[in-house]
Amino acid sequence: MGIPLIHYGDVIGIMALDSLKPGAYRQYHIELAQVIAVHVVIALENARLHEKAYKMAMEDALTKIGSRYRFQMEGRIMFETARRAKSSISFIIFDIDHFKKVNDNYGHLSGDSVLQMMAKAVSEEVRIIDLFARYGGEEFVVILPETEDSAALTVFKRINNKLAGINYPRIKERVTVSAGVFSGIPEKDDSMETFVSRADEALYFSKNNGRNRITLYSSQQS
Secondary structure (H helix, E strand, C coil), rough: CCCEEEECCCCEEEEEEECCCCCCCCHHHHHHHHHHHHHHHHHHHHHHHHHHHHHHHHEECCCCCCCHHHHHHHHHHHHHHHHHHHECCCCCCEECCCCHHHHHCCCCHHHHHHHHHHHHHHCCCCCCCCCEEEEEEEEEEEEEEECCCCHHHHHHHHHHHHHHHCCCCCCCCCCCCEEEEEEEECCCCCEEEEEHHHHHHHHHHHHHHEEEEEEECCEEEE
């Protein structure tokens, strides 16, 4: 016996019931199965909506990389894992230099294109165990587990070389980024916010000292 699963006039599946006994099903079996099918459709639709909402929360709509919410959720798990394992974890925060000028001179659609192309390029350079997310506006964050400061610097220099090679349509000026890095082994009293704040301080050191550079928090030198 097959009962179609119908949602707003569309068949989204079929509920099948089998019996080894010929003629096992009667009209009341069909009616009961139809009632059950309604509940199955509701459950499937709720699951679909939940998955859609979860994806929307975890994925940045413009760049299709991790959202700030995903950074907060998964980043804490990565941070706590590093704390328990007593292993290094690195935070890189970078943003686009003079991004407002890009929007003002070429329009927001061109600015969006820059963000999308950058996000795609960086995604190709990070490992599957890393977390790459949009932190806000033109600012991005990369979390590198099991990575010390020297390795984090190497990673970002590779990323920056990749970004420098992007040809942005319509934009004549060179688009550069500034970055800050903080690495360490989380101690008992450390928080993820502390690591993020130090990487952010290093970023602003880069921006206040010529831009288009990366600064390691521990030395405040590129």
